[in-house]
Amino acid sequence: MKTNNTSNKRAWAERLLMHLKMRFVLAKAPKSFLISASALFAFIIKAPDIGFIPILTGISVFVLTSGAATLNNYQDRYLDSKMQRTQNRPLPAGKISVRQTLVQAVFLILIGMAGLYLVDASATLLLLGALAILCYNFVYTPLKAKSMLAIFPGAVCGMLPPCIGWLAAGGTFDSITLWSILAMFGLWQLPHYWLVLLLHQQDYMRSKVPNMLSLFSTGQIRKVLFSWVMVFAIMTLALPLLNAIVTDFVRWLILLNALCLVCNFAYQFFLKAEHYNYKSLLVHLNASLVCMMSLGAVDRVILFWPQFL
Structure with missing residues (x-):
């Protein structure tokens, strides 16, 4: 009996780890972490601090970016299925449903935006966060399937997180x-x-x-x-x-x-x-x-x- 219980617990733990790994893949966690680091970098250049606000800024940008990346996985699911390097991603491989993906995307985006609001109750950071989602998910993502010019709004997307970090530290444009x-x-x-x-x-x-x-x-x-x-x-x-x-x-x-x-x-x-x-x-x-x-x-x-x- 103990052997069966141990095996069941081990199997459950393995399934949980695989599921969490899949969720991290959807969120493009390494890329999202690098982007959040850019926000934190801009923050400490403006106002050297290791307190609550810079950490919250970095976490908020990470969560918001993870939500945008998850939504991008949903948007690119058909294109990803045609490319060898992306066809094993969770959605094109059928490892997760569209509904679960969208729930994760919306949840992370809302949490990320809430975090930015806690950093600064003014509308500035929220507007920049919304602009980042708009630029990445609704300009760059659909445009890249139609034009090589998508690289330029893509570059703008990469500039917004450090801008958020700078303004969160009290900087100006x-x-x-x-x-x-x-x-x-x-x-x-x-x-x-x-x-x-x-x-x-x-x-x-x-x-x-x-x-x-x-x-x-x-x-x-x-x-x-x-x-x-x-x-x-x-x-x-x-x-x-x-x-x-x-x-x-x-x-x-x-x-x-x-x-x-x-x-x-x-x-x-x-x-x-x-x-x-x-x-x-x-x-x-x-x-x-x-x-x-x-x-x-x-x-x-x-x-x-x-x-x-």
């Missing part, structure tokens, strides 16, 4: 530091998308989703991609130049981060004859952004350490 942060995150979106495109180019060609592969060769796309990587790398240097990052050794590390990124892409695209490792480049691009945010946090901790004690 007229700050050049804010616009430098937004430009950095917006510029990162473009090479990120093109690397995903090159990494899964056969999949994209089969899906017939409008993309640059129908107009340009992979060699031409690599040249455009490298140019945008350089622009992004230069943009990461804006915060030290604007004295938003002031610790000397952190400034040098930010410069090293930018140089390593450009050098790696230059080596892969111009010194290697073939066998481009797009996956490693995508990882490096993402890591460079995470590194930039982490260094910004380190700078703030060093500069304002007495306030944290």
Whole structure:
């Protein structure tokens, strides 16, 4: 009897873990976490603090982003079923129902919006949160199946979370530091998308989703991609130049981060004859952004350490 009870509990626990994992996949949890980190990064650049408000801001953006990602899974379910890299997602694979997906999306979006209201009872953060949902789910998502221009509202979507973080910290729209942060995150979106495109180019060609592969060769796309990587790398240097990052050794590390990124892409695209490792480049691009945010946090901790004690 004990053996049967133990087996039943183990089976129940395994089913629960699988269900939770599926829910996290729907919410695109790693991507949502990175986006919430961008909001927290902008917050601490404006107002170094490790108190309740920045943490609530980060959590609220994470939950709101998870809701938008879940809704995106619902919207893309037919397109995902046609692409090899996405056909095993919960909805196209039939692992979860449409109703359950929509319930999760609505629940997370409402909780995320409520969190933003707790951060700031004024309408500003709520409007930005609503704008993010509108831009991502009702402009970018339907447009990407029709036009390559969808990449531009997609870039705007990536700029809104750090804007939320900045305003939550008491910042205003007229700050050049804010616009430098937004430009950095917006510029990162473009090479990120093109690397995903090159990494899964056969999949994209089969899906017939409008993309640059129908107009340009992979060699031409690599040249455009490298140019945008350089622009992004230069943009990461804006915060030290604007004295938003002031610790000397952190400034040098930010410069090293930018140089390593450009050098790696230059080596892969111009010194290697073939066998481009797009996956490693995508990882490096993402890591460079995470590194930039982490260094910004380190700078703030060093500069304002007495306030944290």
